[in-house]
Amino acid sequence: MLQAGADIDRSETLTERQQAVLDAALRLLVEEGDNLTMTAVARRASCSKETLYKWFGDRDGLLTATVQWQASKVRVAAVDRDRLDLVSLTASLERFASDWLKVISSDTSIALNRVAVGHAGSGKDDLGAVVLQNGRFALARRLKPVLEAGRQAGLLDFEDAETAFRTFFGLVGRDVQIRLLLGDRVELTEATIGGDARRATQQFLALFGATNRP
């Protein structure tokens, strides 16, 4: 974990206009990647560059604000842990897998991860930390309770929730994210995502299902 508090909700402190500007910046980031220019953002958002600098400090500030803004938009509801049987657990896992695949294959996620990876080398900002917090670690925070509940209910068997989660993460994501980030055209239709989610869930249950480990 890089930096605590990287996922604070900034949507309170942002006015409507500022959110609109960040939306424009986000759209431009998806189109242009890291070589978006301040002038382009200003033009797209119909605001002046001076305003951009007054609001966000400098280019890096604008970028991190944009990433955090997008992150604050995808807050997802947790799952209820009541009445947990094998079918509901399976459904939850499949849901997580499917949602996750949809996220990482979306244009905005790819664009955001690209710029964050690009910036991770030169430690000017902490885009990487922000993306990690709202990506991989947020998923873990939301999935671990489900895993723990599954263990409590005697459906799952694992020592450490962290390693179990990481295995699930690997089974779901496999090579998809790195291939997408590197520009490979991975065909991810609704159907294939559903199939992959089911397959990953079944594999995970085969590895960590309580019945399979006496």
Next chain:
Amino acid sequence: MLQAGADIDRSETLTERQQAVLDAALRLLVEEGDNLTMTAVARRASCSKETLYKWFGDRDGLLTATVQWQASKVRVAAVDRDRLDLVSLTASLERFASDWLKVISSDTSIALNRVAVGHAGSGKDDLGAVVLQNGRFALARRLKPVLEAGRQAGLLDFEDAETAFRTFFGLVGRDVQIRLLLGDRVELTEATIGGDARRATQQFLALFGATNRP
């Protein structure tokens, strides 16, 4: 797959001096990331910028040449498929997993993947394709024969070698690569790598071992 022939061995056409220059560029790429400058490369390599441009065309040419040069250095020997029993298969898989984890956690691999991901957005060059070819796809090419041999020997049971490979890939890599690329400090000692390789191999065998599927 992006572009065929992206992994041709250019080490033949490169003179000693050029290789030294590319090594310098590679070292600088690891240190500076994508914001290395042509002047810096020239200074580090003790050569003139004019030479850089004569040899490699432009900045993108230098970058792709550097990536291909590094790729050509990590050509690994394949495994012999004779006398294949469960222990030798297990050893092979563990070896692949361990090697792969060592590669993706190395400084140079992280740096190379970072610039390739960064460039993948704006389609100026095909760094992403090169990295994919010599990374994920090269691994598949080397591992698939082993998997096929395992199936032939009745040790493994799978429909498609590709999906089997991708599962193995996911079990080994999990969240390691994306976390490293995003700047997370993942502790990967020799010991943990060995443990992860063993765990991934056992999980893979649990999923695709012929004995477990009647």
Next chain:
DNA sequence: ACCGAACCGTAACGTACGGTACGCCTCTGC
């Protein structure tokens, strides 16, 4: 009606860097 703040549009500045030109050195072949 007036004032000031916020903001837009645009022009201007400074710099960093990709790319090129040129003078000088070194080394190899004749």
Next chain:
DNA sequence: GCAGAGGCGTACCGTACGTTACGGTTCGGT
């Protein structure tokens, strides 16, 4: 010994872009 090629070092050019400055406009408060 010499000519020419290859290469080093450096100065130079053009441009793109981050950042700043400024005049004009809208708008809420008094």
